[in-house]
Amino acid sequence: MIQEILGLTKETSTSTQPIYSGDMMKAVLFGGNKCVEVKEVPRPKVTEPNDAVIKVLASTICGSDLHLYHNAIPEMKKGDILGHECVGIVVAIGSNVNTIKNGDRVVVSSVIACGQCENCKTESFSLCDTTNSSGLMEWSYGQKTAGLFGYSHLTGGYPGGQAEYLRVPFADINCLPISEEKLSNDILVLLSDVLPTSWHACELAEISNEMKVGIWGAGPIGLMTARWALLRGASPVIVVDKIPSRLEAARSIGCLTINYETQDPLKVIKETYPRGLDAVVDCVGFRYAKSWTHAIERTLKMETDSIDSLSECIYCVKKGGNIAIIGDYLGYANHFPIGAMMEKGLTVRGGQLYCQKYWKKILDMLVSNQVDPSFLITHHYNLEEASEAYKLFDEKVNGVLKVILNANQREE
Incomplete structure (x- = not known):
C-alpha cells in the first residue's frame, strides 16, 4: 500500500x-x-x-x-x-x-x-x-x-x-x-x-580481553552477546534491563546487572567507572521507550523510533569508545544526542548479522x-x-x- x-x-x-x-x-x-x-x-x-x-x-x-x-x-x-x-x-x-x-x-x-x-x-x-x-x-x-x-x-x-x-x-x-x-x-x-547476531555485535563493538562492556537489553540476543563478551575476556560485563528473571539469567553466566527501574544506569556506571565503559551494545531497538517523551512522540507518530537506550549507551561509553547497534531500528528519532556522539569521538556501528x-x-x-x-x-x-x-x-x-x-x- x-x-x-x-x-x-x-x-x-x-x-x-x-x-x-x-x-x-x-x-x-x-x-x-x-x-x-x-x-x-x-x-x-x-x-x-x-x-x-x-x-x-x-x-x-x-x-x-x-x-x-x-x-x-x-x-x-x-x-x-x-x-x-x-x-x-x-x-x-x-x-x-x-x-x-x-x-x-x-x-x-x-x-x-x-x-x-x-x-x-x-x-x-x-x-x-x-x-x-x-x-x-x-x-x-x-x-x-x-x-x-x-x-x-x-x-x-x-x-x-x-x-x-x-x-x-x-x-x-x-x-x-x-x-x-x-x-x-x-x-x-x-x-x-541468535548466535551469529550476538557474535556480530561483539565484532561491531570490537570487544576483546579486559574491556569493560555494557549491554542494554537482556533478551536472548543481549544475553548471548554477554556470553560471547565474557568468552572474549571482557570484564566486567554489565547488563541493563528491568525484568528480574532476565537479570538473574545474566548474573548466572557471570555478568553484573543494573535494573533501570530501581537504579539509574548512567549514575551507577559513572560512579563505578568514572572514565566510562570501553564498549557498549544496544540490543534493545526502536520500540521500547523508557521516557515519557519518546513514548508520547511515538504514540503521536512524531517519530518512529525511541532512542532512550541508545542515548544511555552514548552517555555511558568512554571518550573514544565503541558502540554497536544490534537491536532493530526502523526510521527516525527525535532528541538524538549527536553532539555527545561527535564530541566524544565515538565509533558507532550497526547492521544486521x-x-x-x-x-x-x-x-x-x-x-x-x-x-x-x-x-x-x-x-x-x-x-x-x-x-x-x-x-x-x-x-x-x-x-x-x-x-x-x-x-x-x-x-x-
Missing part, C-alpha cells in the same frame, strides 16, 4: 515469489495487530534452479518478530508467513544446488544472500544487492539491504520458516548442512540468528563445547500453538527467553 501511494516499484524478483506444489501445509500467518493464526496454506516447491525446499523441524520466535506482532513494521500483509529462524531436512533441490542434498539436516540463515554480488563476496551478506527488490526500502534508506525470511515486504516479502515447509532461494549459500548428530534442533536453530560469515566458526565452538547456549531455551510449543507462544513471549512472563516451535508433528 505505501509503495503504491509513493509510486514505488513492488517486489518483482522471481526468487521472492514461490511456486506451489498443490499440497498443503500448516503455517503461522500474520493476522494484524497482536494476532497470529495457524492455517493450511499451499506448500512451496522448487521455483528456481538454485532453490531448496526444507521440511522444517523447529523454528523460533525472535524478539524482532514482536515488532511484526505489534504491527510496527510497514508493508506487512495479512496472510504473510512469519519466522526467520529454522532448522529442517532438505526434501527437494534445484538443478544448480551443489552443497546440500535431499535428506541433509540444515540450518537456514535468517538473512537471504545471493553469494555473488560485491557485498556477498566481501562476506557482508546482510547487505546483499540481489535478494530484496523493495522500492520502499530503497526510498527510505537510499539503498536496499538483503531480503529476510518472514519479515514484511520491506525486506522482500519472502514466506517465513514458522511453517511445515520453507523454500530457500540461493540454497548453497543460505543453508548450512549439519553432520553432527549430537547437536539438537533446539541448539542448531540458534545458528539461524552476517550469518554465513560466522556460522561455521560458531558451529565448531558448539561441537567442541566451548560454548553452551542451552540456557536461552525456556519454552517449547507445537506449531499449532503459535498464538499462545507469541502471547507468552510478548508478555515476557514465566521466565521466557527463547521459544521453540516444533513443526511436522503429524503423520504424513
Whole structure:
C-alpha cells in the first residue's frame, strides 16, 4: 500500500515469489495487530534452479518478530508467513544446488544472500544487492539491504520458516548442512540468528580481553552477546534491563546487572567507572521507550523510533569508545544526542548479522563445547500453538527467553 501511494516499484524478483506444489501445509500467518493464526496454506516447491525446499523441524520466535506482532513494521500483509529462524531436512533441490542434498539436516540463515554480488563476496551478506527488490526500502534508506525470511515486504516479502515447509532461494549459500548428530534442533536453530547476531555485535563493538562492556537489553540476543563478551575476556560485563528473571539469567553466566527501574544506569556506571565503559551494545531497538517523551512522540507518530537506550549507551561509553547497534531500528528519532556522539569521538556501528560469515566458526565452538547456549531455551510449543507462544513471549512472563516451535508433528 505505501509503495503504491509513493509510486514505488513492488517486489518483482522471481526468487521472492514461490511456486506451489498443490499440497498443503500448516503455517503461522500474520493476522494484524497482536494476532497470529495457524492455517493450511499451499506448500512451496522448487521455483528456481538454485532453490531448496526444507521440511522444517523447529523454528523460533525472535524478539524482532514482536515488532511484526505489534504491527510496527510497514508493508506487512495479512496472510504473510512469519519466522526467520529454522532448522529442517532438505526434501527437494534445484538443478544448480551443489552443497546440500535431499535428506541433509540444515540450518537456514535468517538473512537471504545471493553469494555473488560485491557485498556477498566481501562476506557482508546482510547487505546483499540481489535478494530484496523493495522500492520502499530503497526510498527510505537510499539503498536496499538483503531480503529476510518472514519479515514484511520491506525486506522482500519472502514466506517465513514458522511453517511445515520453507523454500530457500540461493540454497548453497543460505543453508548450512549439519553432520553432527549430537547437536539438537533446539541448539542448531540458534545458528539461524541468535548466535551469529550476538557474535556480530561483539565484532561491531570490537570487544576483546579486559574491556569493560555494557549491554542494554537482556533478551536472548543481549544475553548471548554477554556470553560471547565474557568468552572474549571482557570484564566486567554489565547488563541493563528491568525484568528480574532476565537479570538473574545474566548474573548466572557471570555478568553484573543494573535494573533501570530501581537504579539509574548512567549514575551507577559513572560512579563505578568514572572514565566510562570501553564498549557498549544496544540490543534493545526502536520500540521500547523508557521516557515519557519518546513514548508520547511515538504514540503521536512524531517519530518512529525511541532512542532512550541508545542515548544511555552514548552517555555511558568512554571518550573514544565503541558502540554497536544490534537491536532493530526502523526510521527516525527525535532528541538524538549527536553532539555527545561527535564530541566524544565515538565509533558507532550497526547492521544486521552476517550469518554465513560466522556460522561455521560458531558451529565448531558448539561441537567442541566451548560454548553452551542451552540456557536461552525456556519454552517449547507445537506449531499449532503459535498464538499462545507469541502471547507468552510478548508478555515476557514465566521466565521466557527463547521459544521453540516444533513443526511436522503429524503423520504424513
